[in-house]
Amino acid sequence: MRVLRVLDLVIPRRVRVDAVKDVSFQVNKGEIFGILGPNGSGKSTLVRLIATLLTPDSGTVTVFGQDVASDRLAVRRCINRVSVEAAFFKRLSALENLEYAARLYGLDAREGKRRAEAILERLGFPHKKVTVPLENLSRGMQQKVAIARALMTAPVALLLDEPTTGLDPVSKREVQDFVLEVRRTHDTTVILTTHDMQEAERLCDRIAVIHNGEFVAMDTPENLKASFGDGNGHTPTLEEAFFRLTGGNVEDWLREQGE
Template sequence: MIELDGVGRSFTIRRRVGRLRRETRVVHAVRDLSFRVEPGEFVGYLGPNGAGKSTTIKMLTGILAPTSGRIRVAGLDPSRRRTALARRIGVVFGQRTTLWWDLPLRSSFQLIRHLYKVDQKVFRRRLDDLSQVLELGPFLDTPVRQLSLGQRMRGDIAAALLHEPPVLVLDEPTIGLDVVSKAAVRGFLRDLNTERGTTVLLTTHDLGDIERLCRRVMLIDHGSLAFDGTLEDLMATAPGESTIEDVVTRLYTEGAREAAQ
C-alpha cells in the first residue's frame, strides 16, 4: 500500500554572509529511505525532531516531491497524481485542522462530501457510523472554533474518513488530548484497522500511542531508517531496559552521538 525505494529529499538553503556575499548550503532531510507498508498494517513511524518524519509525510501525501528515488502510495506517484491520491488516502495533522473554522462541524462535512464527490446516501450512512463511534452527535451543529481540542480532533478524523480511504496517515493525532479523549481516539483507530482493514501510518511523540496501537515500528534518525521491526524486536535491542521510552531514548541518543562524530 505504501512503497519507498531509495528516496531522498534535499533542501538548498541560502543565507546572507556579510553585506555582499551569500552562502549556499544543502540540507539532506531524507537519505536513501526504503520501506514497504502492506495492506492492513498499523505502523508507527518514530523519530526525534528534525529526523525527517514530517518531510516523509509530505512526500507521501504529494505536498513535496522527492529529490531522488521512487514513491508509490495506493499504486500512485503522490507528487504527480496528487488529486487522484487524495481520493485514496485520509490525512490528519494533529496541530492543523482541515475543518472550516467558522462553520458548524456538520457543514464542514458537507463541503468535504462535495470536494470528494461522495454520493449523498453513502455520505449519510458514513457520517452516521462515524458520529456513533466517535460520539460526534452532541456537537455536530457547533461551530468548529467553539469545539474543544478533543472534539475537533475527532471531527478531523471523521473528515479524513468520509470518503472511505484505504490508507490513513496520522501526524500526532492525540497531541494535547486529555486521557479520556485520547483513549476514545485510540480505540476508534484500533477498530478501524482491525475491522475495516484500513492501512495506518502513525507518527507521534506519544509512545503510549505506539504501545497500544502499533504492531510494527520504524525509527528514522537523521533522514535514514535506523530500525524497522516489531515492538518485541525493538525491546529486545536493550534487554536491560523495561519501557519503550527507555529504548527509543537510547536509540535517539546513540544516533545523535554518531552524527556528531
C-alpha cells in the same frame, strides 16, 4: 500485498541539510506502520511527501504502484490524511464541515449526514456541540473533526500525522479504538506518526525510529524493546529503547515537546 514502497528517498530541507536522507521501507496492506522521532527528525516531512504535498529530490515513493510525483491524482484517490494542522471552515459547525466533505467524496446529502453523525458519536463527540462553529470549539474537539473527516469513507490508506495531539486521555483512547476498528473492518493500511510511546506500542505492527532524517531502527515494538535487553531478564520499555536509539534522555525529550 504491498501498499507503500519508499526507495532511496532524499528530501532537501536547505542547501546543505537534508530533511530525509536515503530512507527505504515498505508497508503492506492492513498494516499499521508507526514512525517515531524527535521534533524536526523528518516524520511529518515523510507523511507530507506520501500525501503528494512535497516532491523528493531523489528516490521514489509509490502508493499502490502509483508514483507520488508523477501520478498525484491517482495517489490522492487512495489516501486520507489527518495532520495537526488540519484546515476547516472555522465558521461552520462540525456537522456542516463533515457534510461538506461528504459531498466532495460523492455521497448524497442524507447519507453524508448519517455518516457524519455516526462517526462523531463513535469518537465521543458531544451531541450538543455538533452544531457549534469550529472556531468556538477546543483544539481537541477540532482534532476529532479532522479524524472524523478522514474516516467519512472506507479509506484504503490513512496517513495519521500525530492524530491524538491535543486530546485528553479518554479521547485518545476513543480515537485509537476507532483506528483499530477501521483496520479490522476495512483492512485499511495506516501510516502513523506520534510522540506517544504507549500509542505507538498499542497500535503499531511495526515501528520505524527516525533521527536526523534517517531510519535508525525498524521492527515490531516487542523486537525493538528486546534488542536492548541487558541479558538479566530486564526488557526495556519502548521509551527506553527510543532514547537509546536517538541518543536522548527524558529531560531532552520533554524539552523538545515543550513540556
